[in-house]
Amino acid sequence: MKPFIVSSLSSICFLLLQACSSAPAQNHTVISSTKIALPDYLEQYIGQDVSSIRRQLNLHRLGYETLGSPIQTSNQLSYTIQIPTPMPTMRSDSSVGAIPIPTATPYYDVQLECQVHFLLKDNIAQSVQYQGKACKGY
Incomplete structure (x- = not known):
């Protein structure tokens, strides 16, 4: 009986040590961001009338700032938006001679x-076009 207990305890210790030393199991649940691509978002407005587009379009939800009011002519409805560009910031250590390290920031x-x-x-969106560098x- 004693060899069985020693063997069992050895096996349990081995498994515990193995579990502690190995990398944690990968969780395959992917949390996707809710960020929607601009063309995909705007595509849903094709076929809608101008008043619906003006009322429902929410570019701020995608992280874009609309500059001014939309401009409407007889054949187009135009929005000017700012495309955010992330810029790295520098993080530095307080010690003398420290080298600043670039870090990503949510600010633009x-x-x-x-x-x-x-x-x-006839005031119905037929397509979407983009203009500007x-x-x-898009």
């Missing part, structure tokens, strides 16, 4: 503008 230092144009026909990629 550079303001880039993009114009979003809903092309209209800050819109590159």
